[in-house]
Amino acid sequence: MKMKRLFSKRNFFCMLSGLFAVTTQAQDDVRMLFKQPADNYLSSAPLGNGRLGAMVFGRADRERIVLNEISMWSGGVQDADDKDAYKYLPEIRQLLLAGKNKEAQDLMQKHFVCKGPGSGEGKDGKFGCYQTLGDLFINWKDAQQPIQNYSRYLRLDSAYTKTTWQRNGVDFTEEAIVSGPQQVIAVRLRSSKAGALSFATRIYRKERVSYAVKGNEMQMSGIMNSRGDEGIYYASVLKVIPTGGSLTQNDTSIIVNNATECLLLVSAATDMNWPNVEQRGPAPLPVVQATLQKASAQSWKNLLAANIKDYKSYFDRCSIKFAGAAQPEIGKMSVQERLVNFSKGNSDPALVSMYFNFGRYLMISSSRPGGMPANLQGLWADEYQTPWNGDYHTDINVQMNYWPAEVTNLADCHTPLFGLLGQMSNYGSRTAKAYYNARGWVTHPITNPFGFTSPGESSSWGSTVTGGIWAATHLWSHYEFNHDKKFLAQAYPILKGAAQFYQDILIEEPTHKWLVTAPSNSPENAYFDANGNHIANCMGPTVDNQFGRAILNYAADAADILGVDKKWADSVRAISKRLPPNQISPTTGALMEWLTDVKEVEPEHRHTSHLMAVYPLDEITPWDTPELADAVKVTLAHRGKGGIGWAWASRIMTWSRLQNGDKALEHLRYMLTPSTVTTVEYSSGAGTYPNLFCAGPPFQIDGNFGCTAGIAEMFLQSHGKEDVIRLLPALPSDRSLQSGAVKGLRARRGFEVSYNWKNAKVQTINIVSTNGLPCKILLNNAFTIKDRSGKAVKYKKDASGVVEFATVANGAYKIEVI
Numbered sequence: 001m002k003m004k005r006l007f008s009k010r011n012f013f014c015m016l017s018g019l020f021a022v023t024t025q026a027q028d029d030v031r032m033l034f035k036q037p038a039d040n041y042l043s044s045a046p047l048g049n050g051r052l053g054a055m056v057f058g059r060a061d062r063e064r065i066v067l068n069e070i071s072m073w074s075g076g077v078q079d080a081d082d083k084d085a086y087k088y089l090p091e092i093r094q095l096l097l098a099g100k101n102k103e104a105q106d107l108m109q110k111h112f113v114c115k116g117p118g119s120g121e122g123k124d125g126k127f128g129c130y131q132t133l134g135d136l137f138i139n140w141k142d143a144q145q146p147i148q149n150y151s152r153y154l155r156l157d158s159a160y161t162k163t164t165w166q167r168n169g170v171d172f173t174e175e176a177i178v179s180g181p182q183q184v185i186a187v188r189l190r191s192s193k194a195g196a197l198s199f200a201t202r203i204y205r206k207e208r209v210s211y212a213v214k215g216n217e218m219q220m221s222g223i224m225n226s227r228g229d230e231g232i233y234y235a236s237v238l239k240v241i242p243t244g245g246s247l248t249q250n251d252t253s254i255i256v257n258n259a260t261e262c263l264l265l266v267s268a269a270t271d272m273n274w275p276n277v278e279q280r281g282p283a284p285l286p287v288v289q290a291t292l293q294k295a296s297a298q299s300w301k302n303l304l305a306a307n308i309k310d311y312k313s314y315f316d317r318c319s320i321k322f323a324g325a326a327q328p329e330i331g332k333m334s335v336q337e338r339l340v341n342f343s344k345g346n347s348d349p350a351l352v353s354m355y356f357n358f359g360r361y362l363m364i365s366s367s368r369p370g371g372m373p374a375n376l377q378g379l380w381a382d383e384y385q386t387p388w389n390g391d392y393h394t395d396i397n398v399q400m401n402y403w404p405a406e407v408t409n410l411a412d413c414h415t416p417l418f419g420l421l422g423q424m425s426n427y428g429s430r431t432a433k434a435y436y437n438a439r440g441w442v443t444h445p446i447t448n449p450f451g452f453t454s455p456g457e458s459s460s461w462g463s464t465v466t467g468g469i470w471a472a473t474h475l476w477s478h479y480e481f482n483h484d485k486k487f488l489a490q491a492y493p494i495l496k497g498a499a500q501f502y503q504d505i506l507i508e509e510p511t512h513k514w515l516v517t518a519p520s521n522s523p524e525n526a527y528f529d530a531n532g533n534h535i536a537n538c539m540g541p542t543v544d545n546q547f548g549r550a551i552l553n554y555a556a557d558a559a560d561i562l563g564v565d566k567k568w569a570d571s572v573r574a575i576s577k578r579l580p581p582n583q584i585s586p587t588t589g590a591l592m593e594w595l596t597d598v599k600e601v602e603p604e605h606r607h608t609s610h611l612m613a614v615y616p617l618d619e620i621t622p623w624d625t626p627e628l629a630d631a632v633k634v635t636l637a638h639r640g641k642g643g644i645g646w647a648w649a650s651r652i653m654t655w656s657r658l659q660n661g662d663k664a665l666e667h668l669r670y671m672l673t674p675s676t677v678t679t680v681e682y683s684s685g686a687g688t689y690p691n692l693f694c695a696g697p698p699f700q701i702d703g704n705f706g707c708t709a710g711i712a713e714m715f716l717q718s719h720g721k722e723d724v725i726r727l728l729p730a731l732p733s734d735r736s737l738q739s740g741a742v743k744g745l746r747a748r749r750g751f752e753v754s755y756n757w758k759n760a761k762v763q764t765i766n767i768v769s770t771n772g773l774p775c776k777i778l779l780n781n782a783f784t785i786k787d788r789s790g791k792a793v794k795y796k797k798d799a800s801g802v803v804e805f806a807t808v809a810n811g812a813y814k815i816e817v818i
Contacts, residue, residue: 593609
């Protein structure tokens with residue numbers, strides 16, 4: 001009985017708790033310290049519950065808390081497809097087949113782009129723009145008086161921020177959460193001296209807004225711009241609940257005088273009925289008022305406790321901690337000081353785990369089940385015109401947002417992307433017909449919550465045809481990690497539709513008789529033709545071939561598992577064998593990005609789309625395709641260390657998959673370089689902002705998510721033909737990372753893996769099998785395997801060190817490496 005309790009699932013994870021306690025310095029990986037108020041939102045503390053967001057500046061004079069609601073979009077549903085575009089497809093293809101790519105590109109710009117201005121009109125156009133909801137301001141009385149003992153921090157393990165300062169001998173405290181259970185932004189203000197709390201507060205938006213102040217509530221509402229149609233309705237309400245003192249109002253603010261404590265509650269909603277956006281949801285103001293009525297019945301203590309419990313049900317599933325020593329003063333350093341310190345090459349292993357924790361924190365806070373997916377900035381924006389409209393870019397960005405979801409044990413946070421895919425497949429079937437006269441569905445490089453699937457307004461970047469297909473591979477990835485047949489049945493029509501579209505757009509190229517996409521481009525990159533022209537449009541770019549093989553085989557495999565469409569599945573497998581293989585350039589030794597060996601316009605281009613065969617796919621691995629893996633290394637060397645934040649994240653992932661931990665860590669150091677550049681600047685300023693947001697620049701959250709996935713990939717991989725679990729596959733040689741512990745990383749086939757390592761050697765491995773599938777794990781040292789009851793488990797081991805043993809559903813297994 002004692003042995004059974006020892007190996008219970010709960011105790012499996014608790015067994016490592018003692019190790020976790022000593023492998024990091026006093027919560028240095030979950031407590032983000034700021035020593036001064038934020039001067040902009042890139043040094044604020046972000047909070048979120050998947051729908052509502054807040055960015056706390058922590059100012060003791062005029063506090064600003066930026067407010068966000070994830071459906072605050074201008075624009076609306078439109079038909080941007082050119083219904084005559086397909087008529088020009090044969091001519092475009094003939095020009096490409098004849099090598100007249102410049103002429104094909106010119107023709108495409110005339111007839112093969114979206115109808116209308118596309119995304120170019122920004123927030124005032126029909127495509128629309130994600131926008132800030134507005135601001136909550138707190139104007140403190142006696143704000144001109146100096147303050148002392150200022151401190152501000154964000155807790156990543158509890159989604160809570162606290163700011164403290166002292167003025168005129170009185171201690172003031174501001175605490176904030178964004179409650180998932182109650183769907184409110186809650187701020188508690190306190191003073192150490194009774195009656196010392198005096199301030200005026202309001203919510204504010206600079207455009208398309210009207211206000212009403214009634215008693216202790218301030219309402220803010222309006223209609224977003226939608227260029228000719230009625231836009232999205234929104235509403236937000238601030239409720240002020242003081243303890244002691246008095247409360248008055250004027251037309252613009254609510255004033256609190258001489259209170260000791262005060263609770264501010266803000267909620268917001270829109271009438272966007274996502275993803276079925278052609279139907280409106282309920283009027284937002286009554287929804288907000290009902291939400292606030294329920295929330296205001298709760299004490300701050302109860303609000304805080306419920307939110308922490310809800311948040312920790314996600315966050316506590318997974319962690320990575322290191323036993324390496326850091327500088328003694330790390331715990332007293334602000335985030336910015338730690339970034340500067342780390343970028344100089346100094347040791348701070350807890351900063352690596354903090355950045356990993358921060359990425360998971362952002363995912364939990366911006367992408368919850370049943371909600372909208374995280375956009376280019378998650379859900380945090382203080383702009384009315386966000387960069388690139390804050391939309392969903394499908395040529396890497398929205399996919400990178402969800403790279404860490406499965407491996408870091410946040411599979412349920414992955415599901416909002418699947419809602420977007422459902423919308424893409426619905427509207428994209430119309431686009432597939434209009435441009436390619438094809439079955440299935442397509443989404444080009446940009447989309448929004450209103451079902452925009454047309455090509456972009458410029459053929460040079462807007463003609464990529466595999467963005468939606470790339471996103472659809474996430475459905476198969478979710479299945480690989482969870483083996484949920486019911487989910488696969490729901491996802492199958494989307495997978496099949498993406499495969500049918502790809503199947504229908506292929507043509508035979510004349511040299512090798514390969515089947516290729518035409519027209520397309522390699523995302524945002526260009527090459528020189530024989531006359532020195534910059535050419536983007538082409539046929540059969542490498543990225544299309546890689547994702548084409550993937551979607552055809554994933555859809556066929558899904559059909560087999562579900563027992564449907566056998567004839568069709570066999571046909572698409574046959575087609576996949578006729579796609580161009582990955583090719584190595586005879587002139588450079590790098591992996592070729594295009595069908596022929598051409599010269600890039602930008603050798604250090606930020607996109608490395610042709611390396612997606614390494615990650616997120618597994619066509620290229622060091623063990624199965626070593627020559628291609630070497631060509632990828634040459635490609636990365638040619639790309640250099642330039643680029644922007646998310647591009648570094650992609651390279652971290654690629655180097656991790658190539659099992660080169662030192663190169664992965666080198667790029668992580670690039671990523672953690674302090675930045676203050678806020679404008680769109682590809683040539684300089686990439687790195688990390690003082691609040692750990694990724695500096696593209698400007699802020700793009702995909703870099704945060706990509707780096708989180710890259711860190712996870714250093715410590716656990718499970719891809720390849722056999723889904724073999726590999727531990728420490730890309731451990732850097734940095735001394736501070738040579739010992740540590742992992743809890744709750746997920747592997748394909750439904751395994752949850754926890755283990756510790758010392759001096760770069762794995763010691764104890766705990767595996768929980770959710771589905772009861774056979775487990776395969778690479779073990780090169782002697783070991784023992786026991787089940788939950790302590791009974792030895794039979795296994796077989798091949799010559800390469802891969803160990804295979806049977807498991808049962810919800811079974812727990814302990815491997816001791818000797």
